[in-house]
Amino acid sequence: MMKAKTRKPKAKSKGKETPKQIAKKLEGIGDGMVADIKKGKDPSFKTQLRGRSNVEFDEDRGILTLGDKETTRNFLNIGHARKFMQTTMVAAKTRDYLNQNKTASIREVYYELKHTVPNSKENTFDGQTESDAVIVDLEHSVNTIREKLNLHANPKGTLYGDITLKDKMHHNDKFNCAKLGRGGWSVMSRLEPEEIEIVSVNAKYVLVIETEAMYERLVEEQFAKKNHCILVSTGGQAARGTRRLINRLNSEKKLPVIVFTDGDPYGWYIYSVIKQGSMALAAHSQYLACPEAQYVGMTLHDVETYGLENVTERMKDGDIKRAKEMLEYPWFKNKLWQNQLKKAIREKIRIEQQALANKSLEFVATEYLPKKIKEKDFLP
Amino acid sequence: MMKAKTRKPKAKSKGKETPKQIAKKLEGIGDGMVADIKKGKDPSFKTQLRGRSNVEFDEDRGILTLGDKETTRNFLNIGHARKFMQTTMVAAKTRDYLNQNKTASIREVYYELKHTVPNSKENTFDGQTESDAVIVDLEHSVNTIREKLNLHANPKGTLYGDITLKDKMHHNDKFNCAKLGRGGWSVMSRLEPEEIEIVSVNAKYVLVIETEAMYERLVEEQFAKKNHCILVSTGGQAARGTRRLINRLNSEKKLPVIVFTDGDPYGWYIYSVIKQGSMALAAHSQYLACPEAQYVGMTLHDVETYGLENVTERMKDGDIKRAKEMLEYPWFKNKLWQNQLKKAIREKIRIEQQALANKSLEFVATEYLPKKIKEKDFLP
Structure with a gap:
């Protein structure tokens, strides 16, 4: 069952950044990983926990919000490695979109990035649900919405x-x-x-x-x-x-x-x-x-x-x-x-x-x- | 299996009439029925036979067309009476639309005409498929398309x-x-x-x-x-x-x-x-x-x-x-x-x-x- 919660509104930090600034944030994630690797550390990626257990109804504001629970993904954890790879692929691709002033539908991103990893039988993505989930992770970790990552859903209306x-x-x-x-x-x-x-x-x-x-x-x-x-x-x-x-x-x-x-x-x-x-x-x-x-x-x-x-x-x-x-x-x-x-x-x-x-x-x-x-x- | 047929193109008679002229045609159907009733005759309604048995592929023109088979519906035939009533209801309503310069979706016509016949448990229409079928009959019998009867489907595109x-x-x-x-x-x-x-x-x-x-x-x-x-x-x-x-x-x-x-x-x-x-x-x-x-x-x-x-x-x-x-x-x-x-x-x-x-x-x-x-x- 959904929790109801009353709390102070978060500052509206999102949405003020330019595409270049968001691209920089994405690069920052990559730079952090590279630095970890150079130091011999296991690179990691942090995002908000999703799912109903972390969804709250903010009664003061009258909207659904995501709670504060976070989750960390580690490259050297076999259970995380695949998703880790997918996250870096989508991050790099959206960074390119932002720098090139291009936009893409979330289905296009899936198709653009889908391939078989060389010398293996492993596909980068086996379905769009996998890339969609990674997009939501990225939205959270750079604190923005997909439209500002130059991604979008299908139009209607x-x-x-x-x-x-x-x-x-x-x-x-x-x-x-x-x-x-x-x-x-x-x-x-x-x-x-x-x-x-x-x-x-x-x-x-x-x-x-x-x-x-x-x-x-x-x-x-x-x-x-x-x-x-x-x-x-x-x-x-x-x-x-x-x-x-x-x-x-x-x-x-x-x-x-x-x-x-x-x-x-x-x-x-x-x-x-x-x-x-x-x-x-x-x-x-x-x-x-x-x-x-x-x-x-x-x-x-x-x-x-x-x-x-x-x-x-x-x-x-x-x-x-x-x-x-x-x-x-x-x-x-x-x-x-x-x-x-x-x-x-x-x-x-x-x-x-x-x-x-x-x-x-x-x-x-x-x-x-x-x-x-x-x-x-x-x-x- | 679909028949292929080669034949001369029909003259493009449809589509030249004004809304008033089409309204007149609809009234003509009603007038004919009234005249029959006054003469003590069983009123009838003629339309083209539909269904795959009367659909032809016109190879010369490269389009699907309806064949020449016709079907007649009689008011005093118990198997026809309900559809006969429905046809006259839709004909009268579309005549009104044309005279009042109003248009309606085919779902609206269904809702507008649906009611229980007084002193009975009989509904005029039990579902939209019934009114949709009658609309197609009318298109044929006045040789036009529903848009020119001021009816239409939902938009998209x-x-x-x-x-x-x-x-x-x-x-x-x-x-x-x-x-x-x-x-x-x-x-x-x-x-x-x-x-x-x-x-x-x-x-x-x-x-x-x-x-x-x-x-x-x-x-x-x-x-x-x-x-x-x-x-x-x-x-x-x-x-x-x-x-x-x-x-x-x-x-x-x-x-x-x-x-x-x-x-x-x-x-x-x-x-x-x-x-x-x-x-x-x-x-x-x-x-x-x-x-x-x-x-x-x-x-x-x-x-x-x-x-x-x-x-x-x-x-x-x-x-x-x-x-x-x-x-x-x-x-x-x-x-x-x-x-x-x-x-x-x-x-x-x-x-x-x-x-x-x-x-x-x-x-x-x-x-x-x-x-x-x-x-x-x-x-x-």
């Missing part, structure tokens, strides 16, 4: 509304996301301020939407303009780039964030990852989470309020299992979410965003969302 | 390069897709010329890319500018909107289309759907297919040519089964594809686009693609 961005790495393109037709801007995997500047934003809040289809509905209904907001669709679980965008709209531009997903444990989990961060990336919640986010729907109470009994669906076993797990998470330990989750487990039904079309196509845009948002009828 | 679009339904926004930073334009579900105009395009060809990650790689390498092309990423199987975009770039703008997917049966199937159309939508290939498309890679021969033996993956059983099916499709009945598929079944390996990173990150952009495209080293 769309942005629409009166917001002007500038891509400093692409001819300083400046574009307003309300003027790209109904399609909107395809959110990149990399949303760091060093690369993408939020030039201006003219909105009262950000509405984050789980499905692309609902996003298109709200665009067609001119919801952004009529309600003075920005629309971000995640297309399911939000990608890192999209989470970083939401985080920046909230922290830099002070925009409230309102999340709108399907009414089921999967949708609620999408919300919780946007709000508190994820366990796998607990160390980076300050970049990726948005603790002030609020949840507008769908809730199972909406089913009764709006007479949607006819358009619910049965929850799958996996959903019910997930709901039971979520009951135990500290950040769902409040009355409203406990009620919601217990209701889901009891009634075994789910309700999709698009089910609101049962009232009328425009109902979601003209009644459901405006009313709930005006009355602040949110879950925390 | 991204567009990048020196192409200027205008969205006539959204303030006539005009934007150039090379000037939206590295993110690009998020392709809509609706790409009909009545809505989205291709104002200008400055490119020698269109490169269609299966994965978002490879798309980002090529954007970073400035591939579009250096090679004077447009990039379209499909993010897996191409959505209808993206297929329509590719179709229009080829048919309206006469741009050659080159497809670049993972080297496995799934990737090759993505290619074949872009090129010849799909069996499920055989009636609409003229809008959605692109018979002139060519395939640049990945091929299993690339593995040997570029020494990628170390970064192949084992094919799953499902992939092998799919490859065996594809051997029998008429449009794969040529020596090059038969060789490719047999090689896959024999060696049971697959090779991803991103595996080219094993040479170097930029290899795909500076050597692999330029060389193969220059030498027209394509599969048909």
Whole structure:
């Protein structure tokens, strides 16, 4: 079970360094190892311990964080040697990326470094999970996020509304996301301020939407303009780039964030990852989470309020299992979410965003969302 | 097994009508039924027979088409009555959409029309598959595509390069897709010329890319500018909107289309759907297919040519089964594809686009693609 912990915020040391400075830090790790070897010492590498045992929920800040437990890996320990080699390979490669101003997806790094060690049958990496784990180790040991190591995950998500961005790495393109037709801007995997500047934003809040289809509905209904907001669709679980965008709209531009997903444990989990961060990336919640986010729907109470009994669906076993797990998470330990989750487990039904079309196509845009948002009828 | 057939192209009657004219056609169906009822006759509804037995491969045009077999549904036939009701419901609703200038996703139509018939326990629709089937029937009976009935599927896909679009339904926004930073334009579900105009395009060809990650790689390498092309990423199987975009770039703008997917049966199937159309939508290939498309890679021969033996993956059983099916499709009945598929079944390996990173990150952009495209080293 997840621990809840109250402690003072860490100084925000991360993220101020230039690519060259981070490259220097990576070189520092290598220099230390070389020095150890020259002294006849066993070279070692220190990183933070991951896994649930070291993940904490910081109640003051409302985000998941990684605890202080550390782990050391030694080259001359047979159990560590392989991972040690992998770590130095990825460190050297990302150092090169930073110096050459190149970026790579984490799958590309895996492929770029995979080979059979000469005169052996040993592969450097046997699968991407191995290189992914090493990347997380490196993030911790140089105290940064992968985007600042010039690595990234796959992109997903769309942005629409009166917001002007500038891509400093692409001819300083400046574009307003309300003027790209109904399609909107395809959110990149990399949303760091060093690369993408939020030039201006003219909105009262950000509405984050789980499905692309609902996003298109709200665009067609001119919801952004009529309600003075920005629309971000995640297309399911939000990608890192999209989470970083939401985080920046909230922290830099002070925009409230309102999340709108399907009414089921999967949708609620999408919300919780946007709000508190994820366990796998607990160390980076300050970049990726948005603790002030609020949840507008769908809730199972909406089913009764709006007479949607006819358009619910049965929850799958996996959903019910997930709901039971979520009951135990500290950040769902409040009355409203406990009620919601217990209701889901009891009634075994789910309700999709698009089910609101049962009232009328425009109902979601003209009644459901405006009313709930005006009355602040949110879950925390 | 799929039939191959050579016959004269049908006149392209579809797609010239205005929304009002299509609404009139839908009303015509209803008027006919009312007239039948008034005459004491059993009202009926005629549509094309679907399913593989009526799907043909038109060798002259290089696309899948639907044959001439028709089927009639009668209201007073107990086996037809439910579907008859569903058809009239969807026809009436899409007539309303057209008259009100509204559009809807096919999931929204399902939700909008789903209810329990008063004084009964009968639901109008028990699942989206029922309404989806009725939509296809209607497309056939008024000889159009769902987009022109103001219906659409979910969007997916991204567009990048020196192409200027205008969205006539959204303030006539005009934007150039090379000037939206590295993110690009998020392709809509609706790409009909009545809505989205291709104002200008400055490119020698269109490169269609299966994965978002490879798309980002090529954007970073400035591939579009250096090679004077447009990039379209499909993010897996191409959505209808993206297929329509590719179709229009080829048919309206006469741009050659080159497809670049993972080297496995799934990737090759993505290619074949872009090129010849799909069996499920055989009636609409003229809008959605692109018979002139060519395939640049990945091929299993690339593995040997570029020494990628170390970064192949084992094919799953499902992939092998799919490859065996594809051997029998008429449009794969040529020596090059038969060789490719047999090689896959024999060696049971697959090779991803991103595996080219094993040479170097930029290899795909500076050597692999330029060389193969220059030498027209394509599969048909």
